[in-house]
Amino acid sequence: MTYQLAQKMTRWFIQNCFLKEEDYDVYVYYIDSLLAKIFFYTEIVLAAIFLRMVPETLSYYWGFSTIRYTAGGFHAKTGKACAAISWITYFLSMIVIMSVAHLLSATLLVSSSLVLLIFSLAIVLRYAPMAHINKPVPPSKKARMKKICVGFQVVHMLITVLLFTQHGYIYAFSLALGDALAALALLIAYYQKGDE
Numbered sequence: 001m002t003y004q005l006a007q008k009m010t011r012w013f014i015q016n017c018f019l020k021e022e023d024y025d026v027y028v029y030y031i032d033s034l035l036a037k038i039f040f041y042t043e044i045v046l047a048a049i050f051l052r053m054v055p056e057t058l059s060y061y062w063g064f065s066t067i068r069y070t071a072g073g074f075h076a077k078t079g080k081a082c083a084a085i086s087w088i089t090y091f092l093s094m095i096v097i098m099s100v101a102h103l104l105s106a107t108l109l110v111s112s113s114l115v116l117l118i119f120s121l122a123i124v125l126r127y128a129p130m131a132h133i134n135k136p137v138p139p140s141k142k143a144r145m146k147k148i149c150v151g152f153q154v155v156h157m158l159i160t161v162l163l164f165t166q167h168g169y170i171y172a173f174s175l176a177l178g179d180a181l182a183a184l185a186l187l188i189a190y191y192q193k194g195d196e
Contacts, residue, residue, distance in 0.1 A: 002039060006032035036079055044090060056097050056174040060090075063156055063178030067120065070149035072130030072137070073185030074192065093177055101170045109169040113160055116176035120183035121153045127190045153179070 010027045013019040019027050048057035076082035100109065129145040131137040137145055156179050163172035 002035040003028070003032050006035055033079075036083070040083060040086065047090070051094055053094055053097070055171055056094065057090075059171045059174035060093055060097070060178040063175040063180075064182045065178075066152040066156070067124065067149060067179050067182035068185060070145055070152060071124055071128035071182065071186045072132055072135060072189065073182060074188040075132055089181060093174075093181065096177065097170065097174050100173060106167070106169050109173050110164055113164075113169075113173045113176040116173075116180040117153070117157055117160060120176075120179045121150070121157075123183035123187050124149050124153055127186050130186055130189045130193070132189070 006028045009031050010019065010024060013027065014021050014024065044057065044061070045054075048054045051057075076085055100112065104112065124146075128149045129137045129142060156175055160172040160176060163169070163175070
């Protein structure tokens with residue numbers, strides 16, 4: 001669906017002299033990618049509203065996306081596979097968050113959140129950033145990207161402590177879970193790259 005829309009939009013931009021004809025395929029690719037992301041996150045927001053988990057979803061995606069963007073990680077082979085994996089991961093994460101909210105005490109939520117953040121920090125310190133064909137990391141920028149990623153880890157830890165002081169245990173856990181899953185994607189990419 002997004003691919004056909006991207007083609008139509010690209011044709012319109014070319015006909016109105018905003019884009020060059022010779023770059024048609026590149027523009028279709030990037031517009032398709034942008035549209036897919038817009039549709040995906042719109043669906044996630046609607047799901048969060050339906051599940052009544054908007055703050056948890058925002059916390060989760062803050063933790064996930066900041067680490068994923070700076071550290072890199074696993075990439076599915078197709079856009080459909082990526083969307084499916086993302087949806088499954090999101091819904092399983094929301095189930096975990098709902099479950100721990102009812103099953104764990106505040107002390108266990110604090111401990112679990114800290115364990116997830118320490119796990120994530122260890123993975124990031126060892127393996128980040130992970131270059132990929134979709135997001136190459138030149139050697140000259142590798143150290144800077146690692147610093148940014150570790151900086152986000154520190155910010156996540158500070159936000160988590162702040163949330164603990166305000167009794168926002170489930171939001172802290174949501175952030176830590178997103179963070180840890182992004183680190184897990186980085187670890188999977190590392191071992192996947194080693195097999196190639």
